[in-house]
Amino acid sequence: MAGSHEVIFLRASRYITTAIVIMIVFVVFNTDRIKIDTNVRRGHADEVETYDDTSNNMELDIAGWDMNEQDDYVTIQSDEGKEKGQWNYDDENDFVTVETHQEDRRTQKNFGKQIGYVTVKTHQERVNQDFDDRKEYVTVLTKEWAGKNANFEAHDSHRDQQSDTTGFRQTTKTYIKELMNDMPDSQHRRGIDEEQNTTFKHTLTKTSPPISGQLLQENTPTGTLPPIHNDVSLGEKCKQRFPDVIIVGIAKSGTSALRIFLNEHPQIAAGTLRDEPRFFTGYWGKGFEWYRSVMPCSYSNQITIEKSPGYFYSEEAAKRIRNFSDKIKIIMIMRDPVERAVSAYAMYKAQGRFNGKSFADLMYMSKSGVSTEHEMIEKSLYVEHLSPWLRLWNRNDILILDGNNFKRNPYEEVHKVERFLGLKPYFTPDSFVFNEEKNKYCAKRVNGVKCLAFSKGRKHPEIPIEDITTLQRYFAPKNEALFNVIGERFNWTY
Numbered sequence: 001m002a003g004s005h006e007v008i009f010l011r012a013s014r015y016i017t018t019a020i021v022i023m024i025v026f027v028v029f030n031t032d033r034i035k036i037d038t039n040v041r042r043g044h045a046d047e048v049e050t051y052d053d054t055s056n057n058m059e060l061d062i063a064g065w066d067m068n069e070q071d072d073y074v075t076i077q078s079d080e081g082k083e084k085g086q087w088n089y090d091d092e093n094d095f096v097t098v099e100t101h102q103e104d105r106r107t108q109k110n111f112g113k114q115i116g117y118v119t120v121k122t123h124q125e126r127v128n129q130d131f132d133d134r135k136e137y138v139t140v141l142t143k144e145w146a147g148k149n150a151n152f153e154a155h156d157s158h159r160d161q162q163s164d165t166t167g168f169r170q171t172t173k174t175y176i177k178e179l180m181n182d183m184p185d186s187q188h189r190r191g192i193d194e195e196q197n198t199t200f201k202h203t204l205t206k207t208s209p210p211i212s213g214q215l216l217q218e219n220t221p222t223g224t225l226p227p228i229h230n231d232v233s234l235g236e237k238c239k240q241r242f243p244d245v246i247i248v249g250i251a252k253s254g255t256s257a258l259r260i261f262l263n264e265h266p267q268i269a270a271g272t273l274r275d276e277p278r279f280f281t282g283y284w285g286k287g288f289e290w291y292r293s294v295m296p297c298s299y300s301n302q303i304t305i306e307k308s309p310g311y312f313y314s315e316e317a318a319k320r321i322r323n324f325s326d327k328i329k330i331i332m333i334m335r336d337p338v339e340r341a342v343s344a345y346a347m348y349k350a351q352g353r354f355n356g357k358s359f360a361d362l363m364y365m366s367k368s369g370v371s372t373e374h375e376m377i378e379k380s381l382y383v384e385h386l387s388p389w390l391r392l393w394n395r396n397d398i399l400i401l402d403g404n405n406f407k408r409n410p411y412e413e414v415h416k417v418e419r420f421l422g423l424k425p426y427f428t429p430d431s432f433v434f435n436e437e438k439n440k441y442c443a444k445r446v447n448g449v450k451c452l453a454f455s456k457g458r459k460h461p462e463i464p465i466e467d468i469t470t471l472q473r474y475f476a477p478k479n480e481a482l483f484n485v486i487g488e489r490f491n492w493t494y
């Protein structure tokens, strides 16, 4: 009897072991997991990062999202409002993984259709996503989508109104543009603009915009301010207002970080609905009310700031701004022109532009000497582009910041802005913390830090030293001319 029990036991344990192995194999190989490779991109529409669509397991790079809490997660919802999956934050690797069920996956396929959209919700204590750019993308590439490159275009609906809140949830509508790269840009933008307004209005009635640095309770009455230290605007409803200050450039010099950092100041509303409204250049035809509609909701004790680095290069934009209001103050941030050129080159490379052309190819173009034919060099000609601004503005109404110093010591430069605008000093050296991993300064907040996304501060490619030296020689007299004109010197060394 004992023997037959043993046989039964052995057989049973063999079956159980086999079953366990099969289950493990099933779970490992059939995990119903879609990892979504996303890039929440900042900056220009054509700033394309590389995507990996070779794997069924893709990852969401949330660099810049600052989802610091273990229990942070993002859900994806379909347009019917059904939850499609949960993006669990993996603190270790700065990745979120999207896991969904088979059924959801099928539904997600429909997201690739023009009509679809998803809503990305964060459920963080401190909402702090970087959906604040004019154009940011979440690109989803999965095997199931059979090579389709569906780009989710996200825009900030109200991140800045909700930052630093406790208990708030952020909803950012995310549009999906199938094969968006092939889509004409104008078409692409039209859809977004319409929705953007809708979302914003919705947001204003549904949520209670806080003042930076304030902690709000979830039951704060709609549209009114909670009791705050700065009681000038107590009880006031926020409004979208035209800007008082414009950061007009210089591209690749730290304009995004400057805007994001300044937005931390309680007296500043810089959380524009587009990272770069570009109204006085590309969107002039949209009219002033459009311009106002992309401005942040602000209170009467706040200064509204927008940044559009393309303005710097446009004399027409300078004139339009001047005619629009002679009260607008101008901020420029300038980086060593050689470093700016390398930064632009690094961006082009990341975008896959210029078919692998080298830095020297763009620097010399068809000439033997340095050529300004390519914008990589041309956009570093500060003193030339500065003239219309100095002609149209009183020098005292233009603040020129040192982009190199801003990178090393953001406090010093933002403090200059506080002085320039006559604001109460809010920033201290401790307002910024250097993030070794991201290799850049981030703004400290009540509950964590605010860093820019990975496309800012990307690793620069190695440029042959002789090209750098040639460019430095080329720009040296131009820098001198610039310093003479602006009446201050910057210690620019590459």
Ligand SMILES: Nc1ncnc2c1ncn2[C@@H]1O[C@H](COP(=O)(O)OS(=O)(=O)O)[C@@H](OP(=O)(O)O)[C@H]1O
Pocket: 043, 044, 250, 251, 252, 253, 254, 255, 256, 257, 309, 342, 343, 344, 346, 406, 407, 410, 440, 441, 442, 452, 455, 456, 457, 458
């Ligand atoms: N704190 C902090 N965080 C992130 N980025 C910072 C910061 N300080 C300076 N910078 C530098 O800003 C550079 C990008 O400049 P812009 O934002 O003006 O670029 S853009 O014109 O809007 O594309 C970007 O240039 P690259 O390093 O060449 O990518 C950054 O170095």
